[in-house]
Amino acid sequence: MVRNIISVSSLKKDFIVGEVTVHALRSVNLNITEGEFVAIMGTSGSGKSTMLNILGCLDKPTEGTYLLDGIDVSTLSKNELARLRNLKLGFVFQSYNLLPRTSALENVELPLFYNDSVKPRERRERAIAALGAVGLEDRMHHMPNQLSGGQQQRVAIARSLVNDPVVILADEATGNLDTRTSYEIMALFQELNAKGKTIVFVTHEPEIAGFTTRNVHFRDGNIIKENLVTNRGSAREMINAMPMEVDS
């Protein structure tokens, strides 16, 4: 039986700005099962980030239910939500959000600091392993400003992996990167997905969405279309096919 990681029904989210109510999400139903690599697509302002933030328990829906790994999130307190994020979720942001003047290793360790059951030794070992998984074991002691944008994003991905979450949520994770580096990040996500990681990936670039297994299209706070990706591309192959000197 397939395990439902994310199960959302009639989800609504309103923002009240002054006298105006913005219906960012109108009535969204979505199920994501274990091992899926879902791209959330849509034009600017269609509600993608709002959706992802709710999936990430960073924001609460106005209405509707959300089950994360079988847990009804709406019943949880702030502290329980923090614990849920710590144990079950991994985030990757468009702007990396690494702590400045803090080594890659320490950045990756950070989530485990908030988990009392992980001892310092294990924390270090797991952070090293996560950096290894993103191919940055030789950059462990570099500061963010000593890393390229792509490398910084890989550190951020390592950070999202280190607590072994049930799902990784990424919002425009390739938005700040050039094409080649974007493909490298996508290749990394594809590898992680191949190993069974569930990933939800917000993007408005169809090319990027082509590397995922399913695309969900948003418009004006509604899902207007869903489709499985039939001829899924391999980001690794695309990179290899790219001429070396073309770097943009």
Next chain:
Amino acid sequence: MNITNLSKIALNALLRNKFRAFLTMLGIIIGVASVIAMLAIGEGSKKSIQDQISSMGSNLVMVMPGTQMMGGVQQGNASSKALDIKDVKAIRQDCPSVSAVSPEVRGGGQVVAGGNNWPTTFYGGDVNYLDIKKVEVKAGRMFTEQEVASAAKVCLIGQTVADNLFGNEVDPVGQTIRFKNIPVRVIGLLEEKGENTFGMDQDDLLIGPYTTVQKRILAVTHINAILSSAVSEDATTQAVAEITTAMRASHKLSEGEDDDFQIRTQAELVSTFSSISDILTTLLGAISAISLLVGGIGIMNIMYVSVTERTREIGLRMSIGGRGLDILMQFLIESILLSVIGGIIGILLGVTASAVIGNLTGWPIAVMPLAIIMSFLVCTAIGIFFGWYPARKAAGLNPIDALRFE
């Protein structure tokens, strides 16, 4: 999350901004250092005054001619009744709480020996004068009762006078000096006492029999003061009462009349000066405390700026599982660390500064352990107090709002 992890996180956050952390601490450092140094200086000067005064004999009771009121007009010392030897005898007879009494007569003048001369004061007393004043004889001897009875022209010489008249080579004992042209033989050298707290040289004097000073030198019959010792320090109050009675009888004062003399005790002097320096210490301490407060506000300011500046960091920490309490604790620990580390540096600096000031000025500097403990506690309190508000602000943020903060 446990305290060790939080402390590590807070310390890392501070280390990421070492220079700013240092600047923030500077206020606390200066505040604490000045509190400690000021209190040490204040306490030191108080101790020195107390030591000086009690080195003159803590059970000393002094009788001096008083000022008289005539129709509400202060007449000054001139019109008051002079003291004389009769009063000394009265005290000696009628005051069981007094163990020793001596008259004191004094006069200033030029003292000459060989080619050297020096202005000084000649004090006259009884044979027990040195005991009452707590002065020792370094060389030679004290004058005798016979010498007092015969108004012998002998004296003991203070170190300052001896140095100025004889230099280092000549032993002053046995020499003859001339005070106001009267030849006086030096029979003893006094032990050095140095300067007192008020900068007065206590070795710039001659001491001889009071009869000699009265008859041979000043040609007066009165005495300037009566020095007496109470049997013990605790007995001074009793001694004062007895002396008052004896003096009133001796001066034949009737019931309603005011005293025409004044009685000063050493204990009184100590407490007067102690309270003056207490006020000074409090004042200095208060000024320093204000600078400490300003330092605390500096911490609060930086923590506030820091919370705003690090809003995205806070958002990130929340997104990876930091609870509001964790964020609160992190910022609180940061501000406590700032103030406590600043406090420790301030304590070290304050103690060092006290020692240096003590060395330069020669004041006895007494660093009070209480001041150190207090400043440490105050620093922690400042950290908690001024860190609490910004920390609360940080903890109350919504994860998503914090993350989206520009």
